[in-house]
Structure formats: C-alpha cells, structure tokens
Amino acid sequence: MGKKKVTSTDIARAAGVSQSTVSMVLNKKYNVSFSKETVEKVENAAKELGYVPPKRKTKKGARQEKLLVIFCSNLTNPYYVMLLQGIESRAKEQGFGLFVCNTQRDLRMEERYLKMMWELRPLGIIYTCNPSHCFMDLLKELSEKIPVAVINNQNEKMSVDAVELDNSKLGRIMARHLLELGHRKVAYIAPPLTARQKQRSKRVEGFLKVYEQAGLRDQVIIKAAREEFDQDVALIDSEYKIGYDLTRELLQETRDITAIAGLNDMIAFGIMDALHEAKIKVPADMSVMGCDNTLFARMHKVELTTIEHFVIFKGRDACDIIMKKIASHHTQYSETPPISTYHVEYEPKLIVRGTTAYAKGKKKK
Structure with a gap:
C-alpha cells in the first residue's frame, strides 16, 4: 500500500x-x-x-501568454511614458503583452513585485530606472532564469544587460549652452539628490564641472527638493511642483541670476510657470532649459530648450535586448548555453528652442 x-x-x-x-x-x-x-x-x-507540491494542471492546447514585465518608478513624468511607448511598440511587433509594475520609488513595492516574478514567470523583465541596490542580488538571481534589461545610468556597474545613459554628459551640455550665451550666475533645480537616485547627482555634477572649469563654480546655486518628495511622488504633481516651489523660493532669496536649468523638462515647466507668476519674462529676463525632450517641451507657450537623448529609441532597444536573449535561449549551438551582455548608448543632442537667449548685456559675436 x-x-x-x-x-x-x-x-x-x-x-x-x-x-x-x-x-x-x-x-x-x-x-x-x-x-x-x-x-x-x-x-x-x-x-x-515530506510534502510534495501538486503539479499544476494546464488545459490541453492552452498557450502561455507571451509576457514582458516593466518596472517603472514614476508614471507622472512623460519620460517614463515615452520609454513605455518605445517598449510597447517593439513588443507589439513581436506579439508580446506588457505587465507594468509602478514601484513609486517604494522599496517595499519593488521587493513585492520582484518576488512575484518567480510565480509570474514572464519571458523578460525591463527596468526603466536603476534597480535599488538592496535588490541587486535578487535581480541577478532572476536574470539567471529570466532575461533582464535595465535602462540605467552609465556610472552604475551592473552585471545585467543595459541601455545606458551618461547623465554627467547631459549636465555638461546644459552648462556649455548657458555659458556660450553669457550666463555667468545661474541656478540649477533638481529633485532630491539621494544616493539611491545617483543619476540625478550625475547631471548636477556634470553641470557644475563645466562652470568650475570656467572659474565660476561659486556662481551656481543648486536647489534640490527634500527627500520626502520622492516618498510622496504618487500624491503630488511630481517634478513640476518641485520646479514651481523651488523657483518661488529661489526668487525670494535672490534675483541676481540670468538663467535657471531644470534637471528635467517637468521641472523646467514648473520653473517657467513660477517665473510667469512673478512677471519675469522668458527668455528676455531669464533663460530656462530642461532635459529629456518630452512631448510637452514642444507644446508649451514658449517652446523649451532641452536635451534630446532618444528616450523612445531606448525603450525599443531594451525590448530588442530581451528578444535577443529569448532567441539565444531557444537556439542550441552547443551543450553550453550562450552568455552575452549587451550595452547600448546614444549620444545626447542639444535642442535649442525659445526659452534660452543671450544674457542681458551679452551680444552674439
């Protein structure tokens, strides 16, 4: 028996x-x-x-959904929506569906979603931001079973596939543009510059480096939001509110600046609205620039000078990496499965529009 x-x-x-x-x-x-x-x-x-888990029954002829999981930290910023658009356009071509995990920069939510992956078993995982450092071991473990790609900051060392971005270079391009227009005393407005969001600090560092090389480091005012802004990101107008509030605060402290740079386009929109409210004309009285070249940068009353770094293409590339990894797992050339790490990087480009001009008293040579 x-x-x-x-x-x-x-x-x-x-x-x-x-x-x-x-x-x-x-x-x-x-x-x-x-x-x-x-x-x-x-x-x-x-x-x-000696418990033995029961085998799951599957209906005869049932087909598993071709699913990709996307990790996002914030869906209030068009930057992430553009990344999703790029991923979805490529995934749709290949017959894949998407499952989006919006972590809202909450470590508990990110951990919960990551642990769900073992049961969900998607065919691939794409992070549209840097994974939290405390979960890198878990992500590396997942990547051994499920293809993973990260759209990340170039300065982060990762053992998974990445579509990279040199954030320091973006900051340098912004600073050079303002210096070429004669802006010597400027402000830079950013979200919280925490260790967890290192890519933000890299943009600021790149900006400061150029001004330092010009002997003007002490002419740059850095205003960054408090850390709790990241914790409340789902309950507020996100970066727009940071740009608006910190610009109002800045104007109470000084009017002795000729340009304000926002870490991204959403912050720049907040900056411009605060300046408009204070009856400061853009760009006649104050130049403003952002970064990311989101759709709204071309829809504002005054089109925004910004940095293009090909966000939608990055989403498509991340999806392509996943497809290549899936294909390599199904192609048996030898007894040993292939191991490959893909890295893609785009050269950022300055997009000059209507919100930057020569500083007062400075004329084009």
Missing part, C-alpha cells in the same frame, strides 16, 4: 497554524504578510512531513 499523501491540513496541524495560512505560505502569496517565525514553522513542517 502506498504512502499517504501529505496535505496542507497535515502541515497546518503540525505547525499550529490555519490551513489557509499554510496554503498562502506554500504558494508564496506575497500580498499577505506573515512573520518570519510563521513562515519557518510552515516550511519546516512541510519538509519534515
């Missing part, structure tokens, strides 16, 4: 918990929180009793 099959009821009795708790723990339902002690009790009881 065969050995009796161990059930979740047996495990519940041995662990001293409810049958529903056993079911959720064993099925790794991460939307419910259990103490570490409870999880260990259930897992140890299952192991001691």
Whole structure:
C-alpha cells in the first residue's frame, strides 16, 4: 500500500497554524504578510512531513501568454511614458503583452513585485530606472532564469544587460549652452539628490564641472527638493511642483541670476510657470532649459530648450535586448548555453528652442 499523501491540513496541524495560512505560505502569496517565525514553522513542517507540491494542471492546447514585465518608478513624468511607448511598440511587433509594475520609488513595492516574478514567470523583465541596490542580488538571481534589461545610468556597474545613459554628459551640455550665451550666475533645480537616485547627482555634477572649469563654480546655486518628495511622488504633481516651489523660493532669496536649468523638462515647466507668476519674462529676463525632450517641451507657450537623448529609441532597444536573449535561449549551438551582455548608448543632442537667449548685456559675436 502506498504512502499517504501529505496535505496542507497535515502541515497546518503540525505547525499550529490555519490551513489557509499554510496554503498562502506554500504558494508564496506575497500580498499577505506573515512573520518570519510563521513562515519557518510552515516550511519546516512541510519538509519534515515530506510534502510534495501538486503539479499544476494546464488545459490541453492552452498557450502561455507571451509576457514582458516593466518596472517603472514614476508614471507622472512623460519620460517614463515615452520609454513605455518605445517598449510597447517593439513588443507589439513581436506579439508580446506588457505587465507594468509602478514601484513609486517604494522599496517595499519593488521587493513585492520582484518576488512575484518567480510565480509570474514572464519571458523578460525591463527596468526603466536603476534597480535599488538592496535588490541587486535578487535581480541577478532572476536574470539567471529570466532575461533582464535595465535602462540605467552609465556610472552604475551592473552585471545585467543595459541601455545606458551618461547623465554627467547631459549636465555638461546644459552648462556649455548657458555659458556660450553669457550666463555667468545661474541656478540649477533638481529633485532630491539621494544616493539611491545617483543619476540625478550625475547631471548636477556634470553641470557644475563645466562652470568650475570656467572659474565660476561659486556662481551656481543648486536647489534640490527634500527627500520626502520622492516618498510622496504618487500624491503630488511630481517634478513640476518641485520646479514651481523651488523657483518661488529661489526668487525670494535672490534675483541676481540670468538663467535657471531644470534637471528635467517637468521641472523646467514648473520653473517657467513660477517665473510667469512673478512677471519675469522668458527668455528676455531669464533663460530656462530642461532635459529629456518630452512631448510637452514642444507644446508649451514658449517652446523649451532641452536635451534630446532618444528616450523612445531606448525603450525599443531594451525590448530588442530581451528578444535577443529569448532567441539565444531557444537556439542550441552547443551543450553550453550562450552568455552575452549587451550595452547600448546614444549620444545626447542639444535642442535649442525659445526659452534660452543671450544674457542681458551679452551680444552674439
């Protein structure tokens, strides 16, 4: 006579918990929180009793959905929407669907979504921002089973595939443009410059480096939002509000500047509205520039001078990387599966429009 099959009821009795708790723990339902002690009790009881998970039944002829998972930190900024547009256009061509995980820069949400990947088993994962450092080991573990691509800051060292961006270069291009127009005393407005969002600091550092080389480092005012702005990102108008509020604060402190740079286009829009409210004309009284060349940069009352770094193309490239990795997993050239790391980078380009002009008293040579 065969050995009796161990059930979740047996495990519940041995662990001293409810049958529903056993079911959720064993099925790794991460939307419910259990103490570490409870999880260990259930897992140890299952192991001691020799529990064998049941095989999942699939309907005959059922076809698994071709799914890609996209991690986003913020959907209030058109930059991320543009990345999604690029990813979706390529995924659609290849017959893939998308599942978007909006982490809102919340570590708990990012961890929860990452743990869901083992059960969801998508054919690929794309991060549209730098993964949090505390989850890099988990992401590397996932990448051994599921192709992963990251649209990241070039200065980050990663062992997964990446579509890269040199944020320091963006800052340098912005600074050179303002210096060429004779802007010696300027301000730079940014979201929180935290260690977790290192790409922001790189843009600022690049900007400062150019002014430092010109002997004007002390003529640059850096205004960055407080760290809690990132925590409340889903509840506010995001970067626009940062640009608006910090510009109003800046104007109370000084009027002795001729240009303001925003870390991105959304911040620049906030800057311009605050200047308009203060009856400061752009660009006659104050030049303004942003970065990212989002759609709205061409739709404002005064078209925004900005930096193009081909956001939609990056989304398409990240998707192409995933497709190449999937194809390589299904092509057997030898007994050893191929290991490859792709890196793509675009050269940023200055887009001069109507919000920057020569500083007062400076004329074109």
